[in-house]
Amino acid sequence: MPYRAITGIAMFDLRSDTVTTPTQAMLRAMLESPTGDDGFGEDASTNLLEERCSEMFGKEAAVFMPSGTMSNQIALRIHTRPGDEVIVDESYHFNVYESAPSADLGGVSLCTLQCDKGILTPDAIDAAIDAKCRDPRYARPTLVSLENTINYRNGRVVPLPDLQRIHEFARTRGMGVHLDGARLFNAMVASGTSAREYGAVADTVSVCFAKGLGAPFGSMLIGSEALMAQARYYRKSYGGALHQSGHLAGAALHALEHHIDRLAEDHQSAAALARLLAEHKSVRVDLEEVQSNIVILDTAPSGVSAAALASAAQGQGLLVTPIAKHKVRFVTHMGVNVEDCISAAKIFAGTLDQFASA
Ligand SMILES: *Cc1c(COP(=O)(O)O)cnc(C)c1O
Numbered sequence: 001m002p003y004r005a006i007t008g009i010a011m012f013d014l015r016s017d018t019v020t021t022p023t024q025a026m027l028r029a030m031l032e033s034p035t036g037d038d039g040f041g042e043d044a045s046t047n048l049l050e051e052r053c054s055e056m057f058g059k060e061a062a063v064f065m066p067s068g069t070m071s072n073q074i075a076l077r078i079h080t081r082p083g084d085e086v087i088v089d090e091s092y093h094f095n096v097y098e099s100a101p102s103a104d105l106g107g108v109s110l111c112t113l114q115c116d117k118g119i120l121t122p123d124a125i126d127a128a129i130d131a132k133c134r135d136p137r138y139a140r141p142t143l144v145s146l147e148n149t150i151n152y153r154n155g156r157v158v159p160l161p162d163l164q165r166i167h168e169f170a171r172t173r174g175m176g177v178h179l180d181g182a183r184l185f186n187a188m189v190a191s192g193t194s195a196r197e198y199g200a201v202a203d204t205v206s207v208c209f210a211k212g213l214g215a216p217f218g219s220m221l222i223g224s225e226a227l228m229a230q231a232r233y234y235r236k237s238y239g240g241a242l243h244q245s246g247h248l249a250g251a252a253l254h255a256l257e258h259h260i261d262r263l264a265e266d267h268q269s270a271a272a273l274a275r276l277l278a279e280h281k282s283v284r285v286d287l288e289e290v291q292s293n294i295v296i297l298d299t300a301p302s303g304v305s306a307a308a309l310a311s312a313a314q315g316q317g318l319l320v321t322p323i324a325k326h327k328v329r330f331v332t333h334m335g336v337n338v339e340d341c342i343s344a345a346k347i348f349a350g351t352l353d354q355f356a357s358a
Contacts, residue, residue, distance in 0.1 A: 012344040013319045017183075017266070017293060017333035020214045026254045033250025038064075038242045045246035049253050053207070053220045056256075057199030061228035063221045064249060066240045068093075068182045071206035071221040072145075073101050074238065078223075078230040079143040079176035079204070082107025086143045087125055091118040091152040093180055094145050105238075111141060117289070118153040119162050120146065122169035129173065144170045146202065149183045149190070152323070154286055155270070155294030157187045163201040177201070182208040182219070186292040189263040203227065212263050212293060213255035214334045217248045262334065266293040269332040269341040276345035277330075282352050293332045297348075300326040304355045312354065318347040 013019050022030070036042035046064050054062040065071045072094060076086060086102065088094045090112040094102065102108055113124050129141050144166060148158040163179070170177045179202035181187070188195060199205055204223040209215035221231050235241050242248075274290040277283060282302035285295060299306050306322030313320055321329045328348075332341055 011317050011319055012336060012340050012347070014330040014332065014336065014341075014344055015319050015321045017211045017331045020333050020335045022216050022251060023214070023334075025258070026215065026251050029254035030247040030250045033246045033253070035244040035246025038245050043242075043244065043246045043249065045249040045253065046242070049249040049256075050220070052253065052256065053222055056195040057205055057222045058196040059199055059205070059222045060225045061223065063228050063231045063235060064242065064245060064252075065206075065219045065221055065235060066217070066242070068180070068206060068208040068211075068219045069098060069101070070235070070238060070240050071208075071219040072098060072178070072180055073105055074231050074234045074240075075145075075178040075204045075206060075221060076102060076106045076108060076143065077234045078227050079178060080106065080108050081140075081142070083139060084108050084143070085111045085139045085141040086145055087111045087113065087120070087128060087141055087175075088145045089113050089115050089118045089120055089147070089150075091150055092145065092147040093151055093182065094147070096152060108143075109139065117156060118147075118150045119156075119158050120144065120166055121162070122165055125166070125169065125173075141173075141175060143176045143178060145178045145180060147180045147182075148187045148198070149292045149294070151183070151294060152296070154274075154289035154296050155183065155186065155292035156289045157190045157291045159191070160193050160197055160201070163198070167201040176203045178203065179205045181205050182211055183292065185260050186212055186263050186267070189260065190267055190292045209252040209255050212266060212333060213252070213259045215248075215251040215255040215259075218252050220252075259334065263293065265337070266332040266334070267291070269293070269336065269338045270295050270330070272338055273330055273332065273341040273345050276342065277348060280349050280352055282356060295330040295332075296323070297328045297330070298326055299328055302352055302355060304352075309348075309351055309355070312351045313348055316347045316351060318344050318351075320348070 284298040
C-alpha cells in the first residue's frame with residue numbers, strides 16, 4: 001500500500017524500515033498491556049518482555065532500552081574502560097554512525113578493520129592486535145563488536161560459523177563480544193538460525209523492535225545478570241531509564257509474536273527490487289549480498305550523485321536514502337509489498353533514464 005507522506009502525494013517510502021507505524025492490532029495490544037513504574041520493577045509488561053527476550057536468546061537477563069544506539073553505547077560501557085579499543089569492521093553502525101558517542105560518551109577508540117564482506121575474522125583481529133605495541137601501558141583491545149545483518153553491506157547475513165569462530169577467538173584473547181543485532185530477526189528468518197544460536201556467540205546482544213518488527217519504540221540489550229546489572233546503572237545515568245513503559249513493551253511483545261515470520265516477505269521484496277535495479281546499466285548492485293531487506297545501489301557509473309537521484313525520485317513519489325556520495329539505499333518493510341517494490345524499481349529506473357537523456 002503506497003505511503004502518504006507529508007507532501008500529500010502517494011509515496012513509496014523505502015528510506016528505512018523505521019518508517020512504519022503501528023498496526024491497529026498492535027495499538028490494541030499496547031492499550032491492553034498492563035503498566036506500572038519500571039523504576040520500582042513494577043511494570044509487568046516490561047518485565048515480561050525482558051524475560052521473554054532473555055529466554056529467547058538463552059541468556060540470564062535483559063534490559064529494555066529506548067533505542068538501538070543506546071543499547072550499543074551501554075554495551076560498550078559495560079565491556080570497556082575509557083581508553084580501551086573496540087574492534088569493528090569499518091562498515092558497521094558502530095563506525096558509520098556511532099564513532100562520536102563511542103569517543104565522547106564511552107571514551108574509547110574504534111579500531112576499524114576492512115574485512116572481506118564486512119565479516120571480521122580471527123586472523124584480521126589478531127593482526128590488528130599485533131600491529132601495535134600491547135605493553136600494558138598502552139591501549140587495551142577489550143571488545144569485539146559484530147553486526148548482523150550488516151546494514152552497509154546490503155543487509156548481508158553473517159553465517160553462524162563465522163560468528164562462532166570470532167567468539168572463540170575473542171575469548172582466548174580475553175576480549176568481550178557484543179553483537180549489534182538491530183536486524184538480527186531478519187538474519188534469523190533469512191538463515192534459519194535460532195535466537196539461541198546467535199545468543200551463544202556473544203556476551204551481549206542488542207535487538208531492535210522499531211526496525212523490521214514494526215514497533216514504534218525500543219531495543220533490548222541481553223546478557224548475563226552481572227552485565228545487565230551494570231547496564232541498568234548506565235541506562236539510568238544516560239537518562240534512558242523508563243517509568244510506565246508497559247504500553248511500549250506491549251508493542252514489542254506483539255511484534256515478537258506476529259511480525260517475525262513475515263520478514264520473509266520483506267526479503268522477497270528486496271530481492272525483486274534488486275534484480276530489477278541490477279538490469280539498469282548505469283548502476284551497480286551486489287546481488288549476492290542482498291540477503292535480507294536492504295538494497296544499496298552504487299550510482300557511480302551514472303555520474304550522478306546519490307543525493308540528486310534521491311531528490312529526483314522523490315518528485316516521482318519514491319523516497320530513498322542517499323547514504324554516501326554514490327550510494328542509494330532502499331529498505332523494505334511491512335508498509336510496502338512486493339508490487340510496491342516493483343513499482344519503486346520502475347520509478348528509480350525512470351529517474352536514471354531522465355538523467356541519462358539530459
Ligand atoms: C538502526 C541501527 C542501530 C541504531 O538503532 P536506533 O534505534 O536508530 O538508535 C544500531 N545498529 C544498526 C545495525 C542499525 O541498523
